Amino acid sequence: MDSKHHILRSFDAFPKVPPSNQVRTTRGSISSIFTYVFLFFLIWVEIGGYIDGFIDYQxxxxxxxxxxxxxxxxxxxxxxxxxxxxxxxxxxxxxxxxxxxxxxxxxxxxxxxxxxxxxxxxxxxxxxxxxxxxxxxxxxxxxxxxxxxxxxxxxxxxxxxxxxxxxxxxxxxxxxxxxxxxxxxxxxxxxxxxxxxxxxxxxxxxxxxxxxxxxxxxxxxxxxxxxxxxxxxxxxxxxxxxxxxxxxxxxxxxxxxxxxxxxxxxxxxxxxxxxxxRLSFWHFLIKLVTIIGGIWIVCKWCYRVLEKLLSIALGKDVLRRGEEKKEGGLLDSLDEETFEKI
CATH class of the missing domain: 2.60.470 (Acid-sensing ion channels like fold)
Incomplete structure (x- = not known):
């Protein structure tokens, strides 16, 4: 019975995310802040452009x-x-x-x-x-x-x-x-x-x-x-x-x-x-979602490339200083008594 509980406890129905997303670092926090600020500025500019319209020459x-x-x-x-x-x-x-x-x-x-x-x-x-x-x-x-x-x-x-x-x-x-x-x-x-x-x-x-x-x-x-x-x-x-x-x-x-x-x-x-x-509201909404999604993906890839370059230049040991790792899987927070009830 204990072996079955151990297998079920270690089972995680969700695929593991990349290791770079399991580690909290100062670099990651700073890059996230810059990304959010940039996205907020971009949304503000797009909303202003939607309200003001654009000049069409024909x-x-x-x-x-x-x-x-x-x-x-x-x-x-x-x-x-x-x-x-x-x-x-x-x-x-x-x-x-x-x-x-x-x-x-x-x-x-x-x-x-x-x-x-x-x-x-x-x-x-x-x-x-x-x-x-x-x-x-x-x-x-x-x-x-x-x-x-x-x-x-x-x-x-x-x-x-x-x-x-x-x-x-x-x-x-x-x-x-x-x-x-x-x-x-x-x-x-x-x-x-x-x-x-x-x-x-x-x-x-x-x-x-x-x-x-x-x-x-x-x-x-x-x-x-x-x-x-x-x-x-x-x-x-x-x-x-x-x-x-x-x-x-x-x-x-x-x-x-x-x-x-x-x-x-x-x-x-x-x-x-x-x-x-002026763009229609739905056209504007689709454009805004597309831009935000594209910027988000590009920022993630840029961060990964930067991490890779830093690890090559400085070494992994230097980059791991100050990291805070998340331990365990999805069911790790359940104690034995709670697991028995499940």
């Missing part, structure tokens, strides 16, 4: 039919208003007399140059900044002329343009005529661009040409801008903002072409959507 074919949109501009040119004209032409052979919509205001001096940049670093705006600056506005006057004889001319206003390839010209009056060729010394196309955008007018949006300038010492000088315009939609918390972005390149020449400021623009057939998204 491109799609622009399926909204738009026949026209607005061109908003505010440009100051270093020439008198009486010597300048503005025209808009597009690929449909439609020509607009922009002077009927734009305002020409003569100025004695240019705007303060320190407000403008010659070269501007292109930075993608944040969705929060777009929503914070999405206050629309419009020019309340149009077709007005003031102080045509002053040396600087501010040209500003909104033009309705066809949504096709087109060009905006700021040249001397009589573009291509004898007047322009006979008096090039009277026209200088140094300019400051305060605003140049397409679509609804949002004065606080930062476009690539906004607050930039170009300077030339020559009167017969050509500035040619080429713009590629992309419709853009911003979405957050149920708020949608439809506007545009554009990429810009600048070419200059002297005494080769007709002097002036030429802006060629073209509209891309694609649309960019910038939206704030």
């Amino acid at each position: 491109f799609s074919v622009d399926d909204v039919i738009r026949t026209s949109l607005f061109l908003n501009m505010d440009i100051t040119v270093a020439s008198p208003c009486k010597s300048l004209q503005v025209d808009v032409r597009d690929s449909t052979a439609d020509r607009m007399l922009a002077e009927e919509k734009l305002n020409f205001q003569g100025l004695p001096n240019a705007m303060p140059w320190e407000m403008y940049q010659k070269t501007k670093e292109v930075v993608s705006p944040k969705l929060e900044d777009i929503l914070a600056n999405s206050l629309g506005a419009k020019f309340v006057i149009e077709g007005q002329r003031q102080n045509d004889d002053l040396p600087y001319c501010r040209i500003f206003g909104t033009l309705p343009v066809n949504r096709v390839r087109g060009s905006l010209y700021i040249t001397g009056k009589g573009f291509g005529s004898t007047f322009l060729r006979s008096q090039p010394q009277t026209l200088n196309f140094t300019h400051q661009i305060t605003e140049f955008s397409f679509g609804d007018f949002y004065p606080f949006f930062d476009n690539p040409l906004d607050m930039t300038y170009q300077v030339t010492e020559e009167n017969a000088h050509t500035f040619q801008y080429k713009l590629s315009v992309i419709p853009t939609q911003y979405e957050k918390l149920g708020v949608d903002i439809d506007t545009t972005q554009y990429a810009m390149s600048l070419y200059e020449s002297s005494r080769k072409y007709v002097s002036g400021i030429f802006v060629q623009y073209d509209f891309e057939p694609i649309k960019m959507i910038v939206a704030e998204r």
Whole structure:
């Protein structure tokens, strides 16, 4: 009977865990603490990311039919208003007399140059900044002329343009005529661009040409801008903002072409959507459990590898100092009297 009790006492229905998990060491405690702290930090970051959401960028074919949109501009040119004209032409052979919509205001001096940049670093705006600056506005006057004889001319206003390839010209009056060729010394196309955008007018949006300038010492000088315009939609918390972005390149020449400021623009057939998204709760939960499980397994393997390397470098006797071993199996804590009752 005693032999049967001994066999049953020594029997353990559960498989033995690895010896490294049967020994309590200072190293193991420290590694466990670091693992728990790291997992807590990771869970906190993931929960914060789930609450805040993420920014999703997508491109799609622009399926909204738009026949026209607005061109908003505010440009100051270093020439008198009486010597300048503005025209808009597009690929449909439609020509607009922009002077009927734009305002020409003569100025004695240019705007303060320190407000403008010659070269501007292109930075993608944040969705929060777009929503914070999405206050629309419009020019309340149009077709007005003031102080045509002053040396600087501010040209500003909104033009309705066809949504096709087109060009905006700021040249001397009589573009291509004898007047322009006979008096090039009277026209200088140094300019400051305060605003140049397409679509609804949002004065606080930062476009690539906004607050930039170009300077030339020559009167017969050509500035040619080429713009590629992309419709853009911003979405957050149920708020949608439809506007545009554009990429810009600048070419200059002297005494080769007709002097002036030429802006060629073209509209891309694609649309960019910038939206704030959130994972579903179940997707987030599965992701969180997967990450925690993966980190836990990796930490265990790293600890085992470290123990192996230390045992090789320092020897097992050194590593065993201060160990607290667990003795016995599952049934070892039962005394004889209790075992008899079982």
